[in-house]
Amino acid sequence: MINPKRTIEITAIDPKAEWYEIGLPFIKRAGVEHKIDFIHSPALPVLDYLLLQEKEGSFDFAFVDADKHNYGNYHDRLMKLVKVGGVIIYDNVLWGGTVANPDGDINLPADKKMITMMAIEFNRRIADDERVEICVAPVGDGLTICRRVS
Numbered sequence: 001m002i003n004p005k006r007t008i009e010i011t012a013i014d015p016k017a018e019w020y021e022i023g024l025p026f027i028k029r030a031g032v033e034h035k036i037d038f039i040h041s042p043a044l045p046v047l048d049y050l051l052l053q054e055k056e057g058s059f060d061f062a063f064v065d066a067d068k069h070n071y072g073n074y075h076d077r078l079m080k081l082v083k084v085g086g087v088i089i090y091d092n093v094l095w096g097g098t099v100a101n102p103d104g105d106i107n108l109p110a111d112k113k114m115i116t117m118m119a120i121e122f123n124r125r126i127a128d129d130e131r132v133e134i135c136v137a138p139v140g141d142g143l144t145i146c147r148r149v150s
């Protein structure tokens, strides 16, 4: 349960500020702009920087929906940054359903097929990771809800 007295802060990272700017009017209208620290950068170096800043275990939640080929690298860092009991959600883990039948669509472009193979590898890896409990929600493009247990 959320403690209403606790200050909630969000770190949002994106190398394309225009995507954040699309949401910004709504964030402002909701009066929560001051709670969001937008960092204009690729995510991976920022996660490394947060670890250097000794932010281990200081995040309750992380949502990952960026460059798919780095999901494994994000997981390595987030398993340190998110506290035990915290939750990480990974988007697009079903990659249009192609993970269930990677050879099913011969017209799939090579770059999309590469992401299919990366998604399969990532899904296997996270399923074998004893530090987390996971559940795949087959909504949208598939979300893996991942709770850090150790």
Ligand SMILES: C[S@@+](CC[C@H](N)C(=O)[O-])C[C@H]1O[C@@H](n2cnc3c(N)ncnc32)[C@H](O)[C@@H]1O
Pocket (backbone or CB within 6 Å): 013, 014, 015, 016, 019, 041, 042, 043, 044, 065, 066, 067
């Ligand atoms: C699918 S969109 C995310 C949309 C958003 N999560 C939503 O549901 O509306 C992917 C985003 O990842 C960003 N992105 C791409 N490469 C990235 C990286 N290396 N680090 C962080 N964000 C990245 C893109 O600029 C884009 O805004």
